Amino acid sequence: MIPVEFDYERAESLDDAIARLAATGGEGKLLAGGHSLVPLMKLRLSEPSSLIDISRIAGLSGIREKDGKVEIGATTTHHEVQQSELLRRLCPVVPEAAGEIGDPQIRHKGTLGGSLAHADPSADMPAVVVALGAEVHIKGPGGWRAVAAEDFFQDLFTVDLGPDEIIAGVQFRPLRSAGYAKLHQRASHYAIVGVAAALDVEGGVVRSARVAVTGASTHAQRLPNVEELLAGRPANAESIAAAAAVAGDTLEDVNVDLHASEEYRRAMVKVFTRRALERAAAR
Amino acid sequence: MSKKHITTRINGEDVEFLAEPGASLLAALRDELGLTGSKEGCNNGNCGACNVVFDGALVNACCVLAVEANGVEITTIEGVANGEELHPLQTSFLENAALQCGICTPGFIVAAKALLDKEPDADEARIRHWLAGNLCRCTGYDKIVRAVLDAAADMRRTPA
Ligand SMILES: Cc1cc2nc3c(=O)[nH]c(=O)nc-3n(C[C@H](O)[C@H](O)[C@H](O)COP(=O)(O)OP(=O)(O)OC[C@H]3O[C@@H](n4cnc5c(N)ncnc54)[C@H](O)[C@@H]3O)c2cc1C
Ligand code: FES
Ligand code: FES
Numbered sequence: 001m002i003p004v005e006f007d008y009e010r011a012e013s014l015d016d017a018i019a020r021l022a023a024t025g026g027e028g029k030l031l032a033g034g035h036s037l038v039p040l041m042k043l044r045l046s047e048p049s050s051l052i053d054i055s056r057i058a059g060l061s062g063i064r065e066k067d068g069k070v071e072i073g074a075t076t077t078h079h080e081v082q083q084s085e086l087l088r089r090l091c092p093v094v095p096e097a098a099g100e101i102g103d104p105q106i107r108h109k110g111t112l113g114g115s116l117a118h119a120d121p122s123a124d125m126p127a128v129v130v131a132l133g134a135e136v137h138i139k140g141p142g143g144w145r146a147v148a149a150e151d152f153f154q155d156l157f158t159v160d161l162g163p164d165e166i167i168a169g170v171q172f173r174p175l176r177s178a179g180y181a182k183l184h185q186r187a188s189h190y191a192i193v194g195v196a197a198a199l200d201v202e203g204g205v206v207r208s209a210r211v212a213v214t215g216a217s218t219h220a221q222r223l224p225n226v227e228e229l230l231a232g233r234p235a236n237a238e239s240i241a242a243a244a245a246v247a248g249d250t251l252e253d254v255n256v257d258l259h260a261s262e263e264y265r266r267a268m269v270k271v272f273t274r275r276a277l278e279r280a281a282a283r
Numbered sequence: 284m285s286k287k288h289i290t291t292r293i294n295g296e297d298v299e300f301l302a303e304p305g306a307s308l309l310a311a312l313r314d315e316l317g318l319t320g321s322k323e324g325c326n327n328g329n330c331g332a333c334n335v336v337f338d339g340a341l342v343n344a345c346c347v348l349a350v351e352a353n354g355v356e357i358t359t360i361e362g363v364a365n366g367e368e369l370h371p372l373q374t375s376f377l378e379n380a381a382l383q384c385g386i387c388t389p390g391f392i393v394a395a396k397a398l399l400d401k402e403p404d405a406d407e408a409r410i411r412h413w414l415a416g417n418l419c420r421c422t423g424y425d426k427i428v429r430a431v432l433d434a435a436a437d438m439r440r441t442p443a
Contacts, residue, residue, distance in 0.1 A: 001303075001305055001306055001307070001310055002304075002305035002306075002307075003305070004305070005303075005304075005305060006304055006305065007285075007304060008287060008304035008348065008350045010353075031348075031351075034346055034347065034348065034351070035328055035343075035346050038307070038346045038347075038348065039327040039328060039346060041305075042326065042327070051304065051348075053350075053351065055351075079340070102328075102416065103331075103415040103416025103417075104341055104394075104413055104415075104416055105328070105331060105334065105341055105342055105343045105394075105416040106328065106343075106416065108337075108340035108341060108342050109340075109342050109343075109346065109347065187329060187418075188329060189415070
């Protein structure tokens, strides 16, 4: 039983959800998969006056191609992302990473939008959307706006999202040559360290690279020194090893918990950066 | 806060009940509806002891609100046997001694059934990955995996 009383309502549409959220005067919260929010409410770490269930809004879930980009609706579950034939064909890193989230039970309920909004420092999808240069599409009472994923994640559980706003989905240019590599925390399967790497390769040479890490610090973020070392270099094991060797050297506020010390996490950032880059280069 | 009126189908029967928004589906099943087969292990999504099938998907009932179940079809451990006749998974768990204290067993059986219903040919690797969300503090897992493999073979021989 959740100790603090609250109301529950189901939203019929995106605009209905925005109106219902506004009516709570900042005290309400959206409910998507509930797999971050419900445990928090049991611990009284979150005490909304009302939950507005957005998980059944038609059109807010699903994966589609649009103007050369791929769009994933916010309430698409991790399971749906993992199973998507479209994503496997166009951008296999996304289903690969979704399949590494938790266990089947978590993937059947947890959603992409919930994962991004919650911004757990050890969540997987934040690193993937940052590496892909995705845009987060948000709607609030004032209308639509889009934020680059790398600007969306700001700090520990802190994102560029108002209490009256809803993530509708993410959009990105699909890219085959991207990979995700993760060190699992064996009980929850959250990332002790997770690295997503996206390479733009032409004629065997890396034109540009985007590499993002999660689990290591307060929030998912790029590893600029790794990206710089790869640009203009051949997409081979030697360049990858050289770039991975500096991975995480720019990271501050490295997480320390019962699963890993700072020293171990820093070492693993290098190992998993190399593996993610190898996966990306092999695609 | 006022209770909500919930209409569901549980194990093939129409069921209506009243739920506080703060009640988990697990709490409603156990405390309101007397379906105490689903167990509470961790109450936070880690252990799988509370597993039920929710509109075709295996979920942790402790992290689903009872109010979310309005209009949903649910299968619990109580719906696995066919009357007095045990499901092949249940027989196989007994024959393989795949349980000790038994608190995790309903979750494992509901989870394994959810897999085998969709993938009757699941191999050992697939079964082990699928059961990653079910924790057992007693058996060491191997007997559980053997039991699921045996049940799968049995079910392929005599499809329901
Ligand atoms: C045991 C366990 C293991 C897990 N393992 C992993 C793992 O390995 N990797 C991983 O990445 N995650 C993991 N998770 C987290 C899981 O993926 C969550 O489901 C996810 O982080 C949150 O998604 P949700 O849909 O459940 O969101 P909810 O819990 O419903 O919501 C979370 C927050 O986001 C807000 N929100 C939800 N949707 C929107 C939206 N569209 N717009 C704006 N705000 C929104 C809510 O108001 C709430 O504040 C695990 C969870 C559990 C319980
Ligand atoms: S009691 Fe639900 S997952 Fe442990
Ligand atoms: S038999 Fe005791 S926890 Fe599994």
